[in-house]
Amino acid sequence: MSPFSFAFEKLPVPIISPSKEGFDSKNTYNPAVIRHRGIFVMLYRAEAKEGEITGRIGLALSRDGMNFVKHPEPVIEPEYSWERIGVEDPRVVKVGKIYYMTYTGYDGETARLCMATSKNLLSWKKHGPLFEEFPFKKNGRVNWTKSGAILAEKMKSGPFKGRYIMYLGDSNVWLAHSKDLLHWEYEPEPVLRPRGHLVEPGPPPIATEEGILLIHNEAFQRDENLIYTVQAALFDWEDPRGLIRRTEKAILEPEFEWERRGWVDNVVFAEAFVEHGDVYYLYYGGADRYVGLAIGGWEKQKVNPG
Template sequence: MNTYRFEFKKLPRPVLSPSNEGFDSKNVYNPAVIKRRGKVVMLYRAESKKDGVTGRIGLALSEDGVNFIRHPEPVVEPEYQWERIGVEDPRIVKIGTMYYMTYTGYDGKTARLCMATSKNLLNWKKHGVIFEEFPYPKHGRLNWTKSGAILAERMKSGLFKGCYIMYFGDSNVWLAYSKNLLYWEYEKEPVLRPRGHLVEPGPPPVLTEDGILLIHSEALPGNRGLVYYTHAALFREEDPRKLVWRTEKPILKPTFKWELYGWVNNVVFAEAMIELEGKHYLYYGGADRHIGLAVGRWEKN
């Protein structure tokens, strides 16, 4: 069995922090990042000091993946009942000419996984809640779904041949599959279970020669409450429900002050990864207040 070694170095300062005023003046975190026309485009969760909205989605551009310039207004805001309190935690893939964004819609009681599409990353068409019913309760609530990480290519063989797959969930991780990326069905049994408090998908998974690599978050009890770490798991390509291997030691853990103290303490929460100049750029939320970057690579042991 092949296993991987991850070597990432975190930048000591955030690449994006709250503005002095405006829609992202309280917290910026949990970004999606993708390359477009030679630029690095970040879509990030933003909260304002002036209201109780738990998320709008802002946009920022970069030439080098490190220094970002913000768009002055959010590109996605709450509109519908199921997202009236917030639109949160985007993840993005490009398939064909279309960008597909999963995000969390929050109505103040229940979080629901939603889908939106765009051709330019600025103007988004919302397609609503992905799973109208989900019978596995969280916080005593049914229909709670979050954190959809889509593999950006159809399965070429195996049980889900011809389908796209998505890993989702924020207590366990489940697998869903779709022919068209808009209508999804899910497997009833989790494919990745927590070793502590929770496990949650991170960036869109990557197909390697050894299987499907999913970077994800795990929260474990610490001396001062929960601590969020970044881990990875490998699934079989022929059956993406089957876990082959997972990291024992975290790829990232909170160490800097801005990761240890913030809106939620002790958090590194990876949600986006791109490749630049032969290295992987892994973006993460730090203490639910800033956006950090770790640069590195992985290789087989």
């Protein structure tokens, strides 16, 4: 079965919801999830009822990937000028003994793609924005980079041999590459363009026998509504700029009331994809207020070809 033969079933209720009080009392959404010593560790975007902060990063733990217990305090908060309004939308990979988190730093005007690293998923060292300059405008502004999803292994051949790659952006998707995961260079031409309103990377890319699978998010205008859906694209192993194909039908789209009504209506937005036994767990934000889970995938295939 091809990795493009997707079959996911969503749980009908959220697995994470806002608390009654505290730093995550308004919205809890767009999580990263990774396994650590057999435990599912979720790092989710959290917003409080009071104040102007658009994001802190909360932590929750689970043994089964469905039932999570929240940590009482955020693990990452705004500190610097480039993130003074929010730290948002984490994505996490592990390379060697280090966890690498890409996240959005928002200063109230520009959303910048930033990096933090950790050895334990609790204490994080921030490395700042990954690109000092990014000339392609979004919302009328340059330097708007926002989102990045890293493939957690080096390319084995082709023009980026020996380098890590990342897909980034949220109007188009660009490719960037790095020797050390901390210093990145971007390619000037987008590798994935929107078919509707916008396109944005989702979870970290996945190595499959057929190519590099990027689950991503796309927004489309339907009637008078903007609808966020989860889609997928397959890129060439030899040259990860090369798009092989992309889904014609959404993997996920808003269906339940809690996906259709929230802080932002009509949103499913994926950022985490975890293998669990014979299936995959796809974690997503619902209506910018909740965390949802879809279970499924495709027939498992050999990875890391060549």
